[in-house]
Amino acid sequence: VFVGAGGGALPLLQKSGMSEVKGFGGFPVSGEWLRTNKSDLTSAHHAKVYGLPPMGAPPMSMPHLDTRVINGKDWLLFGPFAGWSPKFLKNGKVTDLPLSVKPNNLASMIGVGLTELPLLKYLIGELLQSPEDRVDTLRKFAPTAVSNDWEIDIAGQRVQVIRRDSKKLGVLEFGTTVLAAADGSIAGLLGASPGASTAVPAMLEVMQRCFDDRYPGWEPKLKEMVPSLGSKLSTEPRLFQEVWDHGTRVLGLDGRTGAV
Ligand SMILES: Cc1cc2nc3c(=O)[nH]c(=O)nc-3n(C[C@H](O)[C@H](O)[C@H](O)COP(=O)(O)OP(=O)(O)OC[C@H]3O[C@@H](n4cnc5c(N)ncnc54)[C@H](O)[C@@H]3O)c2cc1C
Helix, strand or coil: CEECCHHHHHHHHHHHCCHHHCCCEEEEEEEEEEEECCHHHHCCCCCEEECCCCCCCCHHHCCEEEEEEECCEEEEEEEEEEECCCCCCCCCCCCHHHHHCCCCCHHHHHHHHHHCHHHHHHHHHHHCCCHHHHHHHHHCCCCCCCHHHCEEEEEEEEEEEEEEECCCEEEEECCEEEEECCCCCCEEEEECCCHHHHHHHHHHHHHHHHCCCCHHHHHHHHHHHCCCCCCCHHHCHHHHHHHHHHHHHHCCCCCCCCCC
């Protein structure tokens, strides 16, 4: 069984009774965007451009201005701005967070509460921002941005992983974690941003951990599909170039990008 239920994964894995989920908790952070579909703006920007997060802000707050095509219509989105809600899913319940606290993860949750004061400060700062403050942040990317062109929309909900820690009781993580039962019968994905970039490595990890007896037989085919499998691209420049060229060709980026 694979549990890929976004913020709903933690409660489902807890319900499954697997011992590997003990000590894990979740901390929900919601997100908001500024968005516009004004054609003079959308036609002038065709990219996803990242900036640097403000000093002391967590990595999930990396501001970006994106082109998104939604139901065939062009949009520009800017954000995310963090918000807070105890829900684990965008349409979840306010009881999601309290009901996820179990005797086995209480210490991890308290540990994070005691050590993550900078995050709390950052979240409060974000919550206090007015719509005009948000457009000011956008102006760092697009200095001519006008408030009337942009509206605020709810972007979604992220559930950051909290795990046990021998020194701090619990730590908050910003990545993705694959949990799998020792007998391979159930696995699931916890964390904030699985997204496109981590979907393939996460699935390969599930295959390896849940089917360790069959995985070696699958490896030749997998290597054909993912030529960099098992290699460290940073130490193999020739393989890196091959993979880069392949990606550039498949994505139709020829002539517009170069290796870095
Ligand atoms: C503000 C924000 C910005 C992001 N930006 C990017 C980005 O630019 N690039 C990127 O790659 N990723 C981005 N992400 C992350 C990306 O959206 C998620 O990683 C991705 O959607 C996760 O996919 P998923 O299938 O694991 O979970 P989800 O998309 O959350 O899907 C889980 C599904 O499971 C369902 N479900 C939950 N519980 C149950 C249950 N008990 N029974 C039945 N169904 C259930 C839910 O209703 C939902 O439909 C962003 C996320 C946020 C919040």
